[in-house]
Amino acid sequence: MSNIKHINEIQTESFRDHIATVDESGKRKWIYAHKPKGKFYKIRSGLSYLYFIIFFGLPFIYIDGRPLFMFNVPAAKFILFGRIFWPQDFFIFGLTMITFVFFIILFTAAFGRLFCGWACPQTNFMEMMFRKVEFFVLGDAAAQKQLDNAPWNGKKIFKVTLKHILFYLLSFIIANFFLAYIININELEKIITEPISQHSVGFATIVVFSAVFYAVYAFFREQACTVVCPYGRLQSVLLDKNSMIVAYDYKRGEPRGNFKKHADEQLGDCIDCFQCVRVCPTGIDIRNGVQMECVGCTACIDACNVVMDKIDKPRGLVRYASENSIANGERLHYTIRMKLYTVLCLLVLSVLSIILINRKDIDATIMRTPGILYQERGADSVSNLYNIKVINKSVKDVPLTIKLEDGIGRIEVIGKPYIEVVKEGQGSGSFFIVLPKKLIKERSTKVLLALYEGDKKITVIKTNFLSPVSE
Numbered sequence: 001m002s003n004i005k006h007i008n009e010i011q012t013e014s015f016r017d018h019i020a021t022v023d024e025s026g027k028r029k030w031i032y033a034h035k036p037k038g039k040f041y042k043i044r045s046g047l048s049y050l051y052f053i054i055f056f057g058l059p060f061i062y063i064d065g066r067p068l069f070m071f072n073v074p075a076a077k078f079i080l081f082g083r084i085f086w087p088q089d090f091f092i093f094g095l096t097m098i099t100f101v102f103f104i105i106l107f108t109a110a111f112g113r114l115f116c117g118w119a120c121p122q123t124n125f126m127e128m129m130f131r132k133v134e135f136f137v138l139g140d141a142a143a144q145k146q147l148d149n150a151p152w153n154g155k156k157i158f159k160v161t162l163k164h165i166l167f168y169l170l171s172f173i174i175a176n177f178f179l180a181y182i183i184n185i186n187e188l189e190k191i192i193t194e195p196i197s198q199h200s201v202g203f204a205t206i207v208v209f210s211a212v213f214y215a216v217y218a219f220f221r222e223q224a225c226t227v228v229c230p231y232g233r234l235q236s237v238l239l240d241k242n243s244m245i246v247a248y249d250y251k252r253g254e255p256r257g258n259f260k261k262h263a264d265e266q267l268g269d270c271i272d273c274f275q276c277v278r279v280c281p282t283g284i285d286i287r288n289g290v291q292m293e294c295v296g297c298t299a300c301i302d303a304c305n306v307v308m309d310k311i312d313k314p315r316g317l318v319r320y321a322s323e324n325s326i327a328n329g330e331r332l333h334y335t336i337r338m339k340l341y342t343v344l345c346l347l348v349l350s351v352l353s354i355i356l357i358n359r360k361d362i363d364a365t366i367m368r369t370p371g372i373l374y375q376e377r378g379a380d381s382v383s384n385l386y387n388i389k390v391i392n393k394s395v396k397d398v399p400l401t402i403k404l405e406d407g408i409g410r411i412e413v414i415g416k417p418y419i420e421v422v423k424e425g426q427g428s429g430s431f432f433i434v435l436p437k438k439l440i441k442e443r444s445t446k447v448l449l450a451l452y453e454g455d456k457k458i459t460v461i462k463t464n465f466l467s468p469v470s471e
Contacts, residue, residue, distance in 0.1 A: 019226055019292075019293060020226075020280075020282060020283035020284045020285075020293055021222060021223065021226060021282065021283055021293075029283065030148070031221070031222055031280075031281065031282065031283045032141040032142075032144050032145045033131070033141060033278070033279060033280060033281045033283075033299075034140065034141045034275075034278045034279045034303075035131075035135055035140060035141070035279075036279045036298075036299040036302045036303060037302060037303075037306065038301070038302025038303070038305055038306060039302065039305075040298035040299075040301055040302050041298070041299065041302050044117070044118060044127075044128070044297070044298065045128060047118060047119075048124045048127075048128035048129075051119070051121075051124050052124075052128075052129070055121075055177065056177055058181075059177060059180035059181060059184070059185040059188075060185055062082075063081070063082030064082060064395045065395050066079055066082050066083075066084065066395060067079055067082075067184045067185065068081060068082055069081075069181060070181065070182070070183075070184050071181055071182055072182055072183060072184075073182065074182075078093070083356075083359075083393075084393045084424060085393075086363075086391060086393065088363055088391065089359070092352070092355055092356065092359070095348065095351065095352050095355065096352060098348055099345065099348045099349050099352055102341060102344050102345040102348060103345055104231075104234075104238075105238060105341050106338060106341035106342055106345055108234070108235065108238040108239065108243070109238055109239065109240065109243055109335075109337060109338055109341060110243060110244065110334075110338055111243070111244045112235070112239060112243050112244050112245040112246070112296055113231070113232070113235065113245075113294065113295055113296040114244070114296055116225070116231065116232075116295040116296050116297075117246075117295050117296035117297040117298060118296075120295070122216075122224050122225060122229070123225070123281075123295055123297060125174065125217065126217055126221060126222070126224075126281070127281055127297065129170065130167060130170065130217040130218075131281075133163070133166050133167065133170070134163060137159055137162050137163045137166065138159055138160075138163060141278070147159065147160075164218060167214055167217060167218045168210065168214045168218075170217075171210045171211075171213035171214035171217065171218075172206070172210040172214075174209075174210075174213050175206050175209035175210040175212075175213055176188060176192075176206060178209055178213075179191075179202070179205060179206055179209060183202070187202070188202075191203060191206070222281055222282045222283070222293075225282060225293070225295050226282055226292070226293045232292040232293065232294075232295075233292060235290070235292060236292075239290065240335070240337070241322060241323040241324045241327075242322050242323075242324055242330075242332060242333045242335055243322055243323075244320055244321070244322055244332055245290055245294075245296070245320070245321070245322065245323075246286060246294060246296050246298060246300065246301060246318065246319075246320060247286075247289075247290070247318070247319065247320075247321045247322070247323070247326055248270075248276075248286050248287040248289070248317065248318050249316070249317050249318070249319070249321070249326050250287070250326065251326060251327070252268060252269050252317060253268040253269050253270035253287070253317050254268045254270065255267055255268055256268060256270040256271070256272040256287075257271070257272060258271050258272065269308070269313045269314075269317050270287065270317060271307065271311065273307055275303040275304065275306070275307050276300035276303050276304050276318055277300075278303070279299040279300060279302070279303040280297075280299060280300055281295070281297060281299065282294065282295060286300045286318055287318075290323075298320075300318050301318050301319055301320075304317050304318040305318075360393075360458070360459055361392070361393045361394040362390065362391070362392060362393070362394070362398065362400070362421075362451065362453075362458045362459060363390070363391045363393070363459075364388060364389065364390045364391075364400075364451055364459060364461055365388070365389045365390075366386055366387070366388045366449060366461050366463050367386065367387050367463075368384060368385070368386055368387075368463070368464070368466070369385040369386060369387055369430070372384075372385050373466050374466045374467055374468070375432075376468070377434060379437075380436055380437055380438070381434050381435065381436055381437060382434070382435055382437055382440065382467045382468065383412075383432045383433060383434040383435075384432065384433050384465050384466055385430065385431075385432055386430065386431055386432070386433065386463065387428065387429075387430050388402070388419065388428060388429050388430070388431065389426065389427075389428045390419060390421045390426065390427045390428065390451075391421075391425075391426050392421040392422065392423060392424065392425055392426070392427065393424065394423060394424075395423050395424065396423050397420065397421065397422050397423050398420075398421045398423075398453050398458075399418045399419070399420050399421075399453065399454075400418055400419045400420075400421060400427075400451050400452065400453060400458070401417070401418045401419075401451070401452045402419070402431060402449055402450070402451060402452075403449070403450045403452060404433070404447065404448070404449065404450075405447075405448035405449065405450045405460060406447075406448065408435065408436070408439060409433060409434055409435040409436065409439075409447075410433075410434050411431055411432070411433060411434075411449075412431060412432040412434060413429060413430075413431040414429065414430045414431060414432075415429065415430075416429075433447060433449075433465055435447075435465060435467070437467070440465075440467045442467075443466065443467060443468075444464050444465070444466055445464070445465045445467065446462060446463075446464060446465075447462070447463055447464075447465050448460055448461070448462055449461045449462075449463060
């Protein structure tokens with residue numbers, strides 16, 4: 001038993017010197033992940049179908065003529081749940097990002113990388129779409145490895161070519177829908193149906209996106225999670241011993257060994273079959289403990305449960321647990337740190353909700369015309385000239401009229417008696433505020449201007465009115 005224990009200690013510590021996808025010489029090790037089978041894999045497959053329906057279906061959903069979601073970065077135009085956001089609303093996105101960071105901290109502290117294994121687009125597309133296509137065309141992991149080592153012949157050329165054609169077609173489809181979230185599905189339809197010369201930039205964008213997605217899923221694969229994604233590296237500061245993770249029960253499993261070969265020794269339930277390693281999409285050994293490369297996909301849980309069934313041992317040698325629950329038999333705790341994160345997250349979320357609820361569809365900025373202080377109108381009145389800029393975030397044209405809130409004085413709009421602001425557009429104009437001298441007591445007087453759409457008051461804006469010093 002001492003030899004087995006010594007070997008296990010070496011295996012347990014050696015993983016810290018390198019990542020699973022790189023060998024001792026620093027070269028890439030291609031991962032031939034076996035196809036998982038089991039309860040969690042079936043649940044993940046069902047959820048992935050729902051995820052794909054949502055991803056490919058949302059661009060077709062419109063509310064009041066607007067897409068449900070649109071993130072048009074070049075035009076600085078964003079639509080969330082049918083409501084449009086312009087650069088003036090970017091503080092709302094900043095607050096949203098703060099809320100998201102708090103949520104990530106709380107969620108990870110409590111549930112580890114549950115998001116990565118169950119909801120991350122990279123994992124879903126790689127494991128539930130591209131990997132399944134690969135299994136269908138090339139066969140299981142053993143067949144794929146054998147095919148890679150085989151000489152190039154007609155059969156190999158056909159299978160490899162077919163795989164990459166299908167991978168690129170899927171990448172092309174994903175790229176189109178990805179672009180639909182940026183420019184909306186109607187604009188995408190124009191790029192597809194109209195001559196390329198009219199949409200050269202859009203077509204080039206689709207080609208670039210397709211190439212990027214194809215490169216990621218055909219070649220880069222799990223490296224996106226283990227090398228590029230920062231989330232795994234954040235685990236070291238976000239997880240604690242009460243966090244829920246995919247974990248190996250070392251108390252029950254150690255010492256490892258084949259009970260048939262070592263019948264005279266007292267062994268744990270782990271028979272060292274490496275099935276948990278073979279199904280892992282990032283190539284790690286979950287028995288080494290929490291690792292940056294683990295995406296929490298539960299493939300190792302399903303694989304281990306199958307083995308436990310075969311050797312008449314209880315399931316759960318690899319399972320969802322916390323470090324404390326395995327070491328001390330404790331249940332998952334909702335710690336003080338988690339409670340603090342929850343309070344902070346709810347606080348920021350409440351502020352964000354209030355801002356969104358009170359956000360107006362009409363935003364206006366009024367400024368005094370630079371270089372002009374005031375104009376005297378005869379012996380009894382003074383006027384100031386102002387410029388107004390209006391942003392219309394609604395889906396209809398809005399004619400705005402300007403009125404003094406207190407009713408004392410008058411407004412003289414230059415040109416039309418109202419300011420026309422087209423839907424989802426901007427409008428501007430100039431106007432005079434004329435006040436009687438007898439009511440002006442100070443050099444700078446605060447006035448309130450109300451913007452009306454017909455008889456409906458839209459908003460009230462404060463500005464300053466300059467006048468001669470009263471005698």
